[in-house]
Amino acid sequence: MECRAAVNEILEEFACDRTRLLDIALAVQRRFGFISNEAVGLLAVGLGIHAVEIEDMVSFYAFLDRVPRGRVRIRLSKTPISFIKGARDVARAFEQALGIAMGETSADGEFTLEWTSDIGMGDQEPAALVDRTVLGCLLPEDVPAIVSALRQGGEISRAGVRSSLVHAGPLLLGERERAAGTRAALAQSPDQVIEKITSSKLRGRGGAGFPTGMKWRLTRKAAGAAHYVVCNADEGEPGTFKDRLLLAEFSDLVFDGMTVAGFALGARQGILYLRGEYAYLWDGLQETLDARRGLGLLGNDICGRVGFDFDIRIQLGAGAYICGEESALLESLEGKRGVPRDRPPFPTERGYLGQPTVIDNVETFACAARIVERGAAWFSGFGTGESTGTKLMSVSGDCARPGVYELPFGVTVNELLDLAGAAGAAYVQVSGPSGQSVAPKDFGRRIAYEDLSTGGSMMIFGPERDVLDISMQFTEFFVSESCGWCVPCRVGTSLLKQGMQKIVAGRATLADVANLENLAGTVVRMSRCGLGQSAPNPILTTMRNFPHLYEARLRTDEFTPRMILQDALREAVAVQGRDPVAEDLSHGQG
Numbered sequence: 001m002e003c004r005a006a007v008n009e010i011l012e013e014f015a016c017d018r019t020r021l022l023d024i025a026l027a028v029q030r031r032f033g034f035i036s037n038e039a040v041g042l043l044a045v046g047l048g049i050h051a052v053e054i055e056d057m058v059s060f061y062a063f064l065d066r067v068p069r070g071r072v073r074i075r076l077s078k079t080p081i082s083f084i085k086g087a088r089d090v091a092r093a094f095e096q097a098l099g100i101a102m103g104e105t106s107a108d109g110e111f112t113l114e115w116t117s118d119i120g121m122g123d124q125e126p127a128a129l130v131d132r133t134v135l136g137c138l139l140p141e142d143v144p145a146i147v148s149a150l151r152q153g154g155e156i157s158r159a160g161v162r163s164s165l166v167h168a169g170p171l172l173l174g175e176r177e178r179a180a181g182t183r184a185a186l187a188q189s190p191d192q193v194i195e196k197i198t199s200s201k202l203r204g205r206g207g208a209g210f211p212t213g214m215k216w217r218l219t220r221k222a223a224g225a226a227h228y229v230v231c232n233a234d235e236g237e238p239g240t241f242k243d244r245l246l247l248a249e250f251s252d253l254v255f256d257g258m259t260v261a262g263f264a265l266g267a268r269q270g271i272l273y274l275r276g277e278y279a280y281l282w283d284g285l286q287e288t289l290d291a292r293r294g295l296g297l298l299g300n301d302i303c304g305r306v307g308f309d310f311d312i313r314i315q316l317g318a319g320a321y322i323c324g325e326e327s328a329l330l331e332s333l334e335g336k337r338g339v340p341r342d343r344p345p346f347p348t349e350r351g352y353l354g355q356p357t358v359i360d361n362v363e364t365f366a367c368a369a370r371i372v373e374r375g376a377a378w379f380s381g382f383g384t385g386e387s388t389g390t391k392l393m394s395v396s397g398d399c400a401r402p403g404v405y406e407l408p409f410g411v412t413v414n415e416l417l418d419l420a421g422a423a424g425a426a427y428v429q430v431s432g433p434s435g436q437s438v439a440p441k442d443f444g445r446r447i448a449y450e451d452l453s454t455g456g457s458m459m460i461f462g463p464e465r466d467v468l469d470i471s472m473q474f475t476e477f478f479v480s481e482s483c484g485w486c487v488p489c490r491v492g493t494s495l496l497k498q499g500m501q502k503i504v505a506g507r508a509t510l511a512d513v514a515n516l517e518n519l520a521g522t523v524v525r526m527s528r529c530g531l532g533q534s535a536p537n538p539i540l541t542t543m544r545n546f547p548h549l550y551e552a553r554l555r556t557d558e559f560t561p562r563m564i565l566q567d568a569l570r571e572a573v574a575v576q577g578r579d580p581v582a583e584d585l586s587h588g589q590g
Helices: 002-013 018-032 037-047 051-058 080-084 087-098 140-151 180-186 190-199 212-221 242-249 251-265 276-294 326-333 362-374 376-380 413-420 467-481 487-504 510-526 530-534 537-545 547-553 570-576 580-589
Strands: 072-077 111-116 128-130 133-135 165-167 228-233 269-274 311-316 357-361 390-397 403-408 427-430 436-438 457-461
Touching (some): 018 311, 072 087, 080 457, 165 413, 190 362, 212 251, 212 362, 251 269, 251 276, 251 311, 251 362, 276 311, 357 362, 390 413, 427 467, 467 487, 467 537, 487 510, 487 547
Parallel strands (some): 072 111, 165 403, 228 357, 269 311
Antiparallel strands (some): 128 133, 427 436, 427 457
């Protein structure tokens, strides 16, 4: 009876809206700690869908459970940066304090301890996510007090998350009038606003770099019953945390940019898709939205403009890196598995609920608000001809001053390293695992779309770090985050991981390296979406920039090993997902 009453209450809260299934599932998870068979059945009846649809969706997201786990979930960030900062020692301290190993739940059902992918705290590693609370800069000696407070049912202070801003530029500096972008937009026509964005040469700050003005114009012109504005705040790329800063300290600027887009597109609804790891920001974001509504900056007749009705809601994610891909994000927004869509059609034509939709990054909306407020010429006065404005960079790793830097496009890697106090860097990963590995010989290259394109991450590694081991960790990340939809990505990433393990262990030959390179090329060409297409980057770019490190790991003996049939077929078995030899043997026994 308790489950039935709670589920019905949750369904009523979301008006039994099938497209809000992710919100509904998250509410059930928070209420009971997992989503039981009984809850699945009740949800299916209430939403008028088959239970399989709910089970399918729930199984996709890391933060949703079908079986009970610990009352308290402790997730430690597992990245190369966290490991070099001491995450393994922190993990051992938690294991000792809780009496369980990583991946286990305590016998009393109180705690579950596990690794998770990057939680957006690269500048404050080692970091942990304790339910919705983020803890940064952890030390092993901190753990007993944390566990003691959790056992007593107390809350942990969120003071562990400090400001990440190290160097501000024109986008973030200085006081500004609230809703300055919106008020400036209302003094113009929607077409004039789009023209101003176009003239500024603003390009998407999420990494792809698509011209923002063109995207807005295509969406405005597309036929549809409604138009939507979506802010992609699913910042899941390891080593990236600049959007976290904007959401925590400059959320009004971001919402101002979304409102400007709403006016330009003729949209009535905006949605901010917030990654599940950033749930601790929820209350602050809602307070900003409420304040804007109270000032007439959201809702009906915004700023007194009759007919300009626009509001914003927040959609919380549930732990799926792939939802950072825009079409997967749309699927998730509609209450489904976050699996990428086939394109075309593109979101500008058929996006959220099949209607024309603009999807832009958090930083892009912040830039849009400033451009409409200050002018296209002001913005394009910074940066380069092809890369105007400034770029927020998340800097972490072996450096004295990790954090967020706002710098004009065109800055060199060397210049950024100097600012961060990393003069001895031996290897830099630009734009996270899906980006490029940069060797010292290329530190003179410029951060710009025409040279080193980036979504905003710079992971710095000193000379004592193992480049190939880091590359393998990035490859493991893609294995765990693949949505599994297409074979080239689902199987290919696992084979890439096996190949890197062989090289790191010193068991590979030159032929193995060549085969790995060929496999990587196949995964790039044949994968369905950007995840698979970029998954081989850590391998391909380190092969290109650090060939001597691969050569140093190769076997030096020249003998040809005796062929064993099962070993020779292992790769084919992995690709096909079945063992034909074993099947033939079993058939013969019949």
